Amino acid sequence: xxxxxxxxxxxxxxxxxxxxxxxxxxxxxxxxxxxxxxxxxxxxxxxxxxxxxxxxxxxxxxxxxxxxxxxxxxxxxxxxxxxxxxxxxxxxxxxxxxxxxxxxxxxxxxxxxxxxxxxxxxxxxxxxxxxxxxxxxxxxxxxxxxxxxxxxxxxxxxxxxxxxxxxxxxxxxxxxxxxxxxxxxxxxxxxxxxxxxxxxxxxxxxxxxxxxxxxxxxxxxx
Amino acid sequence: xxxxxxxxxxxxxxxxxxxxxxxxxxxxxxxxxxxxxxxxxxxxxxxxxxxxxxxxxxxxxxxxxxxxxxxxxxxxxxxxxxxxxxxxxxxxxxxxxxxxxxxxxxxxxxxxxxxxxxxxxxxxxxxxxxxxxxxxxxxxxxxxxxxxxxxxxxxxxxxxxxxxxxxxxxxxxxxxxxxxxxxxxxxxxxxxxxxxxxxxxxxxxxxxxxxxxxxxxxxxxxxxxxxxxxxxxxxxxxxxxxxxxxxxxxxxxxxxxxxxxxxxxxxxxxxxxxxxxxxxxxxxxxxxxxxxxxxxxxxxxxxxxxxxxxxxxxxxxxxxxxxxxxxxxxxxxxxxxxxxxxxxxxxxxxxxxxxxxxxxxxxxxxxxxxxxxxxxxxxxxxxxxxxxxxxxxxxxxxxxxxxxxxxxxxxxxxxxxxxxxxxxxxxx
Numbered sequence: 247x248x249x250x251x252x253x254x255x256x257x258x259x260x261x262x263x264x265x266x267x268x269x270x271x272x273x274x275x276x277x278x279x280x281x282x283x284x285x286x287x288x289x290x291x292x293x294x295x296x297x298x299x300x301x302x303x304x305x306x307x308x309x310x311x312x313x314x315x316x317x318x319x320x321x322x323x324x325x326x327x328x329x330x331x332x333x334x335x336x337x338x339x340x341x342x343x344x345x346x347x348x349x350x351x352x353x354x355x356x357x358x359x360x361x362x363x364x365x366x367x368x369x370x371x372x373x374x375x376x377x378x379x380x381x382x383x384x385x386x387x388x389x390x391x392x393x394x395x396x397x398x399x400x401x402x403x404x405x406x407x408x409x410x411x412x413x414x415x416x417x418x419x420x421x422x423x424x425x426x427x428x429x430x431x432x433x434x435x436x437x438x439x440x441x442x443x444x445x446x447x448x449x450x451x452x453x454x455x456x457x458x459x460x461x462x463x464x465x466x467x468x
Numbered sequence: 469x470x471x472x473x474x475x476x477x478x479x480x481x482x483x484x485x486x487x488x489x490x491x492x493x494x495x496x497x498x499x500x501x502x503x504x505x506x507x508x509x510x511x512x513x514x515x516x517x518x519x520x521x522x523x524x525x526x527x528x529x530x531x532x533x534x535x536x537x538x539x540x541x542x543x544x545x546x547x548x549x550x551x552x553x554x555x556x557x558x559x560x561x562x563x564x565x566x567x568x569x570x571x572x573x574x575x576x577x578x579x580x581x582x583x584x585x586x587x588x589x590x591x592x593x594x595x596x597x598x599x600x601x602x603x604x605x606x607x608x609x610x611x612x613x614x615x616x617x618x619x620x621x622x623x624x625x626x627x628x629x630x631x632x633x634x635x636x637x638x639x640x641x642x643x644x645x646x647x648x649x650x651x652x653x654x655x656x657x658x659x660x661x662x663x664x665x666x667x668x669x670x671x672x673x674x675x676x677x678x679x680x681x682x683x684x685x686x687x688x689x690x691x692x693x694x695x696x697x698x699x700x701x702x703x704x705x706x707x708x709x710x711x712x713x714x715x716x717x718x719x720x721x722x723x724x725x726x727x728x729x730x731x732x733x734x735x736x737x738x739x740x741x742x743x744x745x746x747x748x749x750x751x752x753x754x755x756x757x758x759x760x761x762x763x764x765x766x767x768x769x770x771x772x773x774x775x776x777x778x779x780x781x782x783x784x785x786x787x788x789x790x791x792x793x794x795x796x797x798x799x800x801x802x803x804x805x806x807x808x809x810x811x812x813x814x815x816x817x818x819x820x821x822x823x824x825x826x827x828x829x830x831x832x833x834x835x836x837x838x839x840x841x842x843x844x845x846x847x848x849x850x851x852x853x854x855x856x857x858x859x860x861x862x863x864x865x866x867x868x869x870x871x872x873x874x875x876x877x878x879x880x881x882x883x884x885x886x887x888x889x890x891x892x893x894x895x896x
Contacts, residue, residue: 361750390831391795394795420794421829422825422842
């Protein structure tokens, strides 16, 4: 960067679109992210979001889980039909687990809570932009819980079970460790950690394990 | 008779446990204030005997047919019983009676009345079998239909329907009372049939029954839609009231906790204090929203206990404690020891590490409980910990070792500390 670069120029060329029906929260996030990303638009309801995302073709959509008119899931499903290069990161106050898991299963690349620190949010968006998955400790804990225990006859063992390595990775994430720390602990590269997490995300989205649906009714991602 | 209760401590004790505002302090026979139709005698007696007043009233009706004995008894009791002194706020504040005990008492009471009737019959105070028994059966049936565990419930129904007696809507509205209504209806019917059987020839009775049946059918056709609409209206109103009660409950809670916290946050000078206030309020609100009311089975679970613990430490030490629990389960002696040791470790991290966040991960597996408490604070060298700092040695390591568990502390200067605790699963 040269000295002539205006300070307001985003350090990353990542185009980010914000969707949240709480204006106050939206303006807070905008202030936090404007120096790091190219914010191409924002919307506060489902229809507005679908139209805006189709028009601006962002790399990453920061998507509120709870919104009138179908929530974040409706946005993902509609946008998926036209733009498949757009990635989604779900954001929630994490009060209704079924909505969070529905959004992840609909195709979001990760899930973070609204209390996340600004720098962590920036890192998470960048990670999603790079095609990786973002697991908060809570989400990692849930996945471990849902995939724990033996099931007599998994429909698809590749999808319905976690490998020992994936479990190790998730445990460390659930313990609050960053990917870099996980990599050092397990003596693997950060890239490998990312591969494991992405594979867990794929299983979370595609697995038919009944816990994933049962979770909606009896478990809260608090 | 009036002062016998002073010698019965068990009764007095029961009264303490379930204070009844309708009764005077001296616990003599007091006329009912809330439950009164005439002189409050039946209501007062019912309070005293702990049965539904409807049964007492039915008994008076039945006994009155036995040569007017019921009327005499009523008059005597009215003179003897005392007017209530303190105006009680409301009968509805009383705890509802347990329905099973209520039924038992009602049946017992019915036997007493039947015995009294037989006695009066022998004595000769009697208007004749053809009158007294049907009336007794009919009033008993009516009482069965009308009795409810909760007096306020019935008065609400009456108020709602706008009718002094809307049994049809009451039946339509509450399916749980159906068996009782059927039992009561059978009693009334038997009473009616026995009147007919005793007083008229059966042929005439059949004609009467036919006429009655036709009348009822006509009435049902005429009034049916109106009754149905009324029932629906009652249901709607009831739902609306439940909703508004929930709203006011919610408003009260939000006022007590959330608004107070928001006020505190506005006055707080230190951002860390604000964050602590906000987080502890968030925790409390979540618990209120998502935990089963009154604790329930979950209140003894590892996740709940750990959440409460984390909340206390957050408030005390102004740090953020992130808790993740996998394989949740009920607490036993071993897991409780693990929980307490984990609490010490979290508090240690909060006080000494200087890190803003402490991560806690607890996992229950088939054969063990594992807890990891980590921070990214300044860390320490284990051998530098002075011997008089008993925190780690006793309350963390010692606690889990007493339960055949292990504790491992890993710390790197400048990078942080991690405590790993492990105990076996609690024996089932």
